[in-house]
Amino acid sequence: MSTLVDPGLAAAVGTHEEFDAAACMNCGVCTAVCPMGIEVLPRRLFRYVLLGMEEQVLQETESVYSCLLCKMCEVNCPAGVHIAENVRSLRHHLNRKVFGL
């Protein structure tokens, strides 16, 4: 099943604080250093958001809340993506969307 690309999701996620992960170059350092071993976070998850693949984002709600916000990934990110801020934005979005908060 082909997913229709939706440029609006990133904007919707970023209504609270700006969601910005376009500089990500998919090197995978974030995945390698994650103490929680969260495989999908952040690089693939962020691409889901950027490409508007909402269904896939919702499936990963658990992962988003497993993040410790330790910023290990962020300090190691060679592209300077503000990963923790993006995770906060995502949680804000999921709070409304999934939990109705």
Added chain:
Amino acid sequence: MSGRRIGVYVCQCGGNISDHVSVEDVVAAVQEEPDVVVARTAMFTCSDATQQEIIKDIEEQKLDGIVVASCSPKLHTFTFREMSKRAGLNPYEYTQVNIREQCSWTHTDDKAGATEKAARLVRAGIARTRLTEPLEPIVVQTVPRVVVIGGGIAGLRAALGSAEIGLPVFLVEKGARLGGWVGEFDGMYPHGKNGRQLMNALVARVRRHPGIKVFLNAEVVEKSGSFGNYEVAIRVKRDSAETQAETVAETVRVQAGSVIVATGFDAYPVSDGEFGYGLEGVLTLPEFKRLVDAAAGPLEFDGRPVRSIVYIYCVGSRQPEGNQYCSRYCCTAAVHASLLVTARGAQSGGEEGRAAGGAVRPRAAGGPPRQYHLYRDIRSYGKYELLYNESREKGALYLRFPDDDPPVVERAAAAGAGGSGYRLTVTTRDLLTGGEELTIPADLVVLVTGMVPRENDELVKVLKLPVGNDGFFNEIHPKLRPVETVVDGVFICGACQSPKNSAEAVTSGLAAVTQSAAMLKRGFAELDPLIAVVDAEKCEWCGACLAACPYEAPRQVEVDGKAVAFIDKATCKGCGGCVPVCPTDAIDLQGYTDAQIRAMIAGLLQELTLCRA
């Protein structure tokens, strides 16, 4: 016994040879050969210290022939010829024997066999050296004028460069105007400079220069003469004065010492249906660049604002069949064009209504178009990487598609993808998102097309230009002789040689200027005298040598009332193709005479006793 005094030096090459060949046994086997005065081994014969020792031997032992048994002649022939010169010995009295590439490296499993083979090879080298004669390089006078073919950025810069160091130039352009590809575009990478303005300024300088004669609508149709002094025929088409439609051709003949070829490239011609080409909104990179250049403000296509652009990379490049090469310029050119689009900014369209299906969400009005780059590898090499970074930071999305599963471009359903009037959809897999299949709605699809060699069959024939498998012209050596061709005095530069961006084209154009000027400014050139010569007494002129020669070096002349062949010294390459076809055996190759070859064969085959001294 020829009464020669020959020195033989067998190289160990620091183990490269001596690990698999007993160099002492080789010396022992040949030191008793007639005419051998000195025979010894050396750790590295090419080292300065050993060269000094050989020079001392030449002077003290009055050596008149040298044999060095070491590596390939490609590596050190010139090293030891120069060494001979320094010792006052004619450099053509030197023979190099290859016992590394053709012996030690190929027989690592058989030291005894390799040693015997090396001894035989060295003996053949000694046999040749017994029959060497001093030869003098062929000196040809050079005409200090240059023909430049092609009026694009490389050709114009080469013409101006040559003229500025005092070499008059004939600039030949096939089309009706100067300026080439770069003259057609506005902002271009590397520095965002306007190509049109850049080329207008360059063309004006070329036009003003008294040393440059420009021929438009012109082609080189003939090249005769020999190295250093070519006669080039240029056919110029002119609109006839009476009727505009009729064109008359006129042929101009000029004398020049060198020819610089800068005929450029063509854009990859996309076939109908290739990635949806032919559908409205599917453009090649040059077509897209013209659209971007023409836009005063935000990008529009067909009267409608452009909201979403999909770029498909490597169209016509890096194909499993067909064009296998990378076209090199296109990644950066596409990224640069997409940044120009971003800078053009907002389209005037307002809020997008949220479609019933919920596919497209509202977003702020006035943002630049969404840009999706579908690539295989982004090769924005060197400092162009910064453009790629900038593009990502400004929000462009890069999706990597699998090599064997390229994107599919289709016309969108009547209502438009997501119900918001997009013209096209592109379906692709994104390997960076786990190979998920995605459908991207688009107003424009840009096929990032590469470069193909320009059709130049006539010119290839006239100049005998070497063409590579990919159709681009070939240099002699990609690293060390990047603008010279196997045809002496004919140089190549710019994108006729390989895909290049404008900066690289200029670099190679100026390299061609330097190489050509180095030859022409000296006033003469020296050529290897290892060429074919005709014995006029034996020759009965039959033309067989002319038919066999790839360079048309032999011609018929009259000597004492008899028609015989004469081989032009500057044209002959010494390939030896004419020697065996001569029915009267009248041709010999200097430096590789029949007598020398026979002596070498005899030396190879003679009984050999290997005994350790």
